[in-house]
């Protein structure tokens with residue numbers, strides 16, 4: 162088989178982490194040190210990460226989900242409270258209030274940025290609202306400045322937004338509110354599984370550090386606990402991996418931005434002729450931290466059939482994201498029905514994630530674009 166034939170037969174995956182010799186050495190060094198957890202790599206990773214996003218404090222945790230849970234607790238969210246959030250997100254942001262017996266109250270999204278619409282969020286606030294939980298979806302900054310005008314605590318879901326910047330130049334995560342990042346293998350940096358809560362508050366830092374570690378204060382002995390806690394720690398192995406990944410963050414973000422640029426060019430014809438919608442361009446000073454390349458198919462296209470047809474052409478794709486309020490658990494538990502959040506529902510029904518990772522080559526982007534053109538034209 163020629164290499165060209167081999168290439169056309171290879172499936173182009175949706176995502177692929179960049180792991181090199183630096184990561185291997187960093188992890189090996191921890192394994193050889195014998196201190197696999199509660200060691201020096203945890204504060205080292207936290208300090209480097211906090212500096213990177215311009216936050217005062219950072220707490221390494223076992224996942225984005227556990228980070229959201231602890232961040233909401235630190236903001237005082239508890240039983241019977243309401244948390245206003247986006248229905249267009251990964252399910253964890255809506256689940257997090259439920260862990261504390263609080264209720265996620267959805268507000269529709271902005272059709273361009275796809276993050277929570279600040280006016281819809283303001284309209285959803287009641288006297289039970291304890292916090293707002295905006296999501297910087299697909300790495301594009303949510304309008305935190307507009308949400309701040311409501312005067313309520315904010316917890317930011319920044320799991321998809323490492324490297325993004327707000328209009329005033331502040332990095333996402335540097336606004337002072339608790340903000341949660343995720344390090345699952347498809348993210349801008351990965352620790353396999355993992356997360357980081359950043360915050361401007363020393364009290365939040367103290368509480369989250371304790372609650373991730375079974376409710377222990379730093380000066381207490383191993384078996385002394387002064388509050389309820391969890392095991393949401395991140396190991397030294399994971400933190401060493403995270404430190405090595407952070408070193409190459411700029412390079413990986415630049416590579417993702419380059420791939421996004423290739424996609425814009427390669428898909429321009431489908432935009433003009435068929436009404437394909439691409440991720441919004443950076444606007445008003447906001448800068449996206451590229452995470453995924455999600456398009457919205459033209460009206461009338463069968464999204465699920467498109468996924469199948471693309472797979473047959475050797476291209477992985479995924480419906481991304483489904484509307485949370487229409488998931489069976491949310492319909493049954495909270496009584497949601499279609500029609501409540503029309504912008505979210507329209508976008509969710511049409512959106513499709515295409516292969517997107519830093520090592521992607523221009524030829525692969527062209528192959529994806531050709532396959533998509535073929536499927537849309539058929």
Ligand SMILES: Cc1ncc(COP(=O)(O)O)c(C=O)c1O
Pocket residue numbers: 224225226227250251253254296298318320321343344345354355356
């Ligand atoms: C927007 C959003 N929130 C929360 C999470 C949860 O992060 P994790 O998978 O690390 O628990 C993710 C990760 O996929 C996410 O994309």
